[in-house]
Amino acid sequence: AQSVTQLDSQVPVFExxxxxxxxxxxxxxxxxxxxxxxxxxxGLQLLLKYLSGSTLVKGINGxxxxxxxxxxxxxxxxxxxHISDTAEYFCAVSDLGGSNYKxxxxxxxxxxxxx
Amino acid sequence: GAVVSQHPSRVICKSGTSVKIECxxxxxxxxxxxxxxxxxxxxxxxxxxSNEGSKATYEQGVEKDKFLINHASLTLSTLTVxxxxxxxxxxYICSAFTGVNYGYTFGSGTRLTVV
Numbered sequence: 001a002q003s004v005t006q007l008d009s010q011v012p013v014f015e016x017x018x019x020x021x022x023x024x025x026x027x028x029x030x031x032x033x034x035x036x037x038x039x040x041x042x043g044l045q046l047l048l049k050y051l052s053g054s055t056l057v058k059g060i061n062g063x064x065x066x067x068x069x070x071x072x073x074x075x076x077x078x079x080x081x082h083i084s085d086t087a088e089y090f091c092a093v094s095d096l097g098g099s100n101y102k103x104x105x106x107x108x109x110x111x112x113x114x115x
Numbered sequence: 116g117a118v119v120s121q122h123p124s125r126v127i128c129k130s131g132t133s134v135k136i137e138c139x140x141x142x143x144x145x146x147x148x149x150x151x152x153x154x155x156x157x158x159x160x161x162x163x164x165s166n167e168g169s170k171a172t173y174e175q176g177v178e179k180d181k182f183l184i185n186h187a188s189l190t191l192s193t194l195t196v197x198x199x200x201x202x203x204x205x206x207y208i209c210s211a212f213t214g215v216n217y218g219y220t221f222g223s224g225t226r227l228t229v230v
Binding site: 032034036041042043044045046049090094101102103105106107108110 | 119121147149156157158159161164206208210212218219220221222223224226
């Protein structure tokens with residue numbers, strides 16, 4: 001079984017400040033990791049994913065994440081946020097095949113960027 | 116590429132009636148699709164996994180007779196909420212597995228309100 005823990009349910013920051021959204025996972029097998037963003041009343045948009053290779057993954061909108069196997073973490077970062085980054089962010093894990101391709105989501109982190 | 120179209124985006128129905136939600140993969144063939152339910156300010160809860168041409172696999176606690184899932188073709192999966200009640204009001208999101216390199220693509224969601 002796999003699980004995802006997003007340590008912060010809400011993260012308020014000021015515009016142009018850096019931000020880190022934390023994600024830890026647990027799994028007995030190799031996993032693939034994803035970060036999604038959700039704006040109100042919309043579906044999920046992929047920000048970035050880690051499948052293999054370089055542990056530093058760059059995504060859309062200036063976001064990046066680092067896979068740390070020893071700490072079982074996949075924290076999301078952005079050096080300077082904008083008001084438009086205000087949204088809900090979900091970390092997710094999949095073993096891509098072992099469980100019929102199921103995605104397991106964290107509870108989400110609401111990022112609020114204030115002027 | 117890898118677009119999933121979900122309709123309707125919003126629906127209001129009377130208690131006791133049935134509602135069908137459609138999810139179409141527009142530019143790829145989706146052999147595996149997922150249906151999620153999301154309560155306000157909460158994460159996505161996987162309801163079922165549907166594979167083209169076979170019966171859906173429901174998660175524990177999800178009533179298969181109430182939430183009918185059909186995946187009759189490689190581009191269409193439907194979720195029918197039968198005999199809807201106010202407690203079925205929620206945001207429903209579909210997702211398709213698009214392969215190892217792409218991961219998952221999500222529909223834009225359906226806001227169901229049962230009155």
